[in-house]
Every structure is written in C-alpha cells, then in structure tokens.
Amino acid sequence: MRVYGVVGWKNAGKTGLMERLVSEITRRGFSVSTVKHAHHVFDVDQPGKDSHRHRQAGAREVLLSSRKRFALMHELRDAEEPSLEVLLSKLSPVDLVLIEGYKRDLHPKIEAHRAETNNPLIAPEDETIRAVASDTPLTLDRPVFNLDDTGAIADFILAEVGL
Template structure:
C-alpha cells in the first residue's frame, strides 16, 4: 500500500480536498482508504445502544456489522495510541492510504495552506511536506522550495499525489 499525507490547520480545507480527490482516484480504478487523526476525544457510538453498552461494560473491542458496512471499535483504556503503521495494518489491501493528520510522520505530505486563516505555514518545520496547495499565489521563496499547487485544481493535485507515490492511474488486477 502506498501512503500519502494531507496536513494543515483546522479550517484549511483538508477534508474538502479529500472529498474532491477520492472520486478522481476511484474513477482511475484505485482502491483508497483514509485515516483521519483527531486530537479530540470522539465517540461514534451513542449511549443506550447495545454496542455502547458492551464497551461500557468492559469489552476491549466491539465490531458493529450490517449488510451495508461494519466498524471495529477498539478501546485503548489507557494504553498508548497505536502508531500510524499499526493503524494502517488494520486496513484490507488497497492501493493508497490517504492520511489526514499525523503531520509528524515520515510520509510524503501535501500541506493545505490558506493565508487567510492567519496561521503560519507548516512546511518549514516538517521536512516530509513535499508540496503546498493554496487558494492564493504563494511567496516566491515558498514556491521555489516546494511544489506549489492550486487548491482549486483537484485534478492536478490528484496527478501530483499519484506521481509522488509512483502509483499508476488504473489498476490492472484486483487485490
């Protein structure tokens, strides 16, 4: 599996960009998985539901299954958070894993940067950032240091990602 990161501050448009890239990658016959890292506590379950009650009662893992989808919930219960590699190991075989977050990992990463957010760019402190996609022209120094992409051109960004991870545009065999 090839792995490529998307990083940026909250509100920069990472999820919106992924929503534009995913159908383009799927149209090329690629099987793509996404990991979204969050620093916030979250729960996809709801109090009162059986699966929630199972976890509350002490289950370390609960798999919720239907004819449409399934989800495996794992309770860390104080254990350290798994590494990106450990998370990826849980995926079924696929062509590409897009990672939103994990900006400190040594994977090629695209920074989504909007100067209007008033935040500094990430790329100077993160050597794994190989390109910046922005909705504005970038300063000359930045454009000279990294690949500069138009955030409003998802087709060009798709091609950049595929070229970077050396992944062809169409699968020749099912996994």
C-alpha cells in the same frame, strides 16, 4: 501499501481536499482508504445502542456488522495511542491510503493552506511536505497548487507514489 498525507492547521481545507481527492482518485479506478487523526475525544457509537452498551460494560473491542458494512471499535482503556504504522497494518490492502493529520509522522504529505486563517506554513520547516495546496499564490522551494485544483493535486500524488 502506498500512503500520502494531507496536513495543515485547523480550517486550512484538509477535509475538503481529502474528500475531493478520494472522489478523484477512485474515479480513476484506484482503491483508496483513509485514516483521520483526531486531536479530541470522539465517539462513533450512540448511547443506548447495543454496541455502546457493550463498550460501556468494559469490552475492549466491539465489532458491529450488517449486510452493508462493519465497524470495529477498539477501546484503549488507558493504553497508549497506537502508532500510524500499527493502524495502517489493520487496513485491508488498497492502492493508496490517504492520511489526514499525523503531521509529525515521516510519510510524504501535501499541506493545505488558506490565507484567511493567518497560520504560518508548516512546509518550510518540514521536508516530508512535498507540495502545498493554497488559496493564494506562494513562492516556495517545492510545488504549489491551487487548493481547488483537485485534478492537478491528484496527478502529483499519484506520480509521487508511483500509481
């Protein structure tokens, strides 16, 4: 499976870029899945619902299914967080998996950058970052795209992964 990441500091525009890339790349006829890393505790379930009650009772996995979709929730129960490689192996085959976060993993990435955040660029210290998408002009040793030029960024990523 081909994978490509979008990384950057908080409020750099990662999620907006991911959303636009998924729309653009699927519009071009490719199948896309996404992986999002969260640095905080999150819950996709709702207290009081049956599936939440199953998890609270101690179930390791709860699969919730309907005619429209299914969701598999897996409780780690103090086990180590699975690696990105393990998580990718759980996905159905697609043309491209876009990964938001996992900036320390070794897959190729594009960095989202907004000048107003005053955060330093990650790219100069990380060779897995193949390009930067920024809201301000930058001079780097790799391609720099306007953060809002989704078409050009999609072209770059698709060329990088051979699609």
